[in-house]
Amino acid sequence: MAKIRIPTPLRAFTDGAANINVAGGTVGEALVNLVDQHPELRDHLFNDDELRSFVNIFIDDEDIRFLQGLDTEIAVDESLRIIPSIAGGRL
Amino acid sequence: MRVILSSALQQHIFEQMEATYPNEGGGFLLGQVDAKVVTIEDIIQVENVFAEEEQHHRYAMTPQDWIRLEDEADERGLSLIGYYHSHPDSPAIPSEYDREHALPNFVYIITSVMMARAEDMRVWLLRADRSAFDSVALQVS
Numbered sequence: 001m002a003k004i005r006i007p008t009p010l011r012a013f014t015d016g017a018a019n020i021n022v023a024g025g026t027v028g029e030a031l032v033n034l035v036d037q038h039p040e041l042r043d044h045l046f047n048d049d050e051l052r053s054f055v056n057i058f059i060d061d062e063d064i065r066f067l068q069g070l071d072t073e074i075a076v077d078e079s080l081r082i083i084p085s086i087a088g089g090r091l
Numbered sequence: 092m093r094v095i096l097s098s099a100l101q102q103h104i105f106e107q108m109e110a111t112y113p114n115e116g117g118g119f120l121l122g123q124v125d126a127k128v129v130t131i132e133d134i135i136q137v138e139n140v141f142a143e144e145e146q147h148h149r150y151a152m153t154p155q156d157w158i159r160l161e162d163e164a165d166e167r168g169l170s171l172i173g174y175y176h177s178h179p180d181s182p183a184i185p186s187e188y189d190r191e192h193a194l195p196n197f198v199y200i201i202t203s204v205m206m207a208r209a210e211d212m213r214v215w216l217l218r219a220d221r222s223a224f225d226s227v228a229l230q231v232s
Contacts, residue, residue, distance in 0.1 A: 007161065044221070085157070
């Protein structure tokens, strides 16, 4: 199965696990499987059905936005990583 | 929940945020979480990569910065526990932009820099339902 690495702040929603095994042939399917296993992650990863703008999914060093997005195909032993983009600003 | 920060690290943050004024600056917080106490062990300043003309009211890091610092924290037996940034000539209160880009279980330290002088530091946590930030007690030791 593919594996997704969870960023530190979201591990509270995966019982502390840093890596979760997921099923699916694409990044989108893998993320759906991830939030099926850990539903509290959904609101922090998705806004409706779209990835939140500050949520990045990397396969090795590549951002899926520069591949085929959620339709990017993944191998059964692929390692994915959820990477937040930190941003802020004043009122 | 309370957050413990040494006076030396607080001073470093103030100096960094005054140096980046009138633009926003920031960085990562590394440390330990023990029950309801968050202890900040180190701060790592990170370059603001927002478009230069917007840096007076916006701050951003790259995803690669997150990867680098999360891996460094792991290697040092620490955790990536939050981030800090400045609000130039504005209060140390999270904006709607802050909330939209925030994560729960992550400490947000905001420093208000008024006329190039760091004047206030406050700590915030996003609620699990993403609806708002709550203020967190800061203990400067």
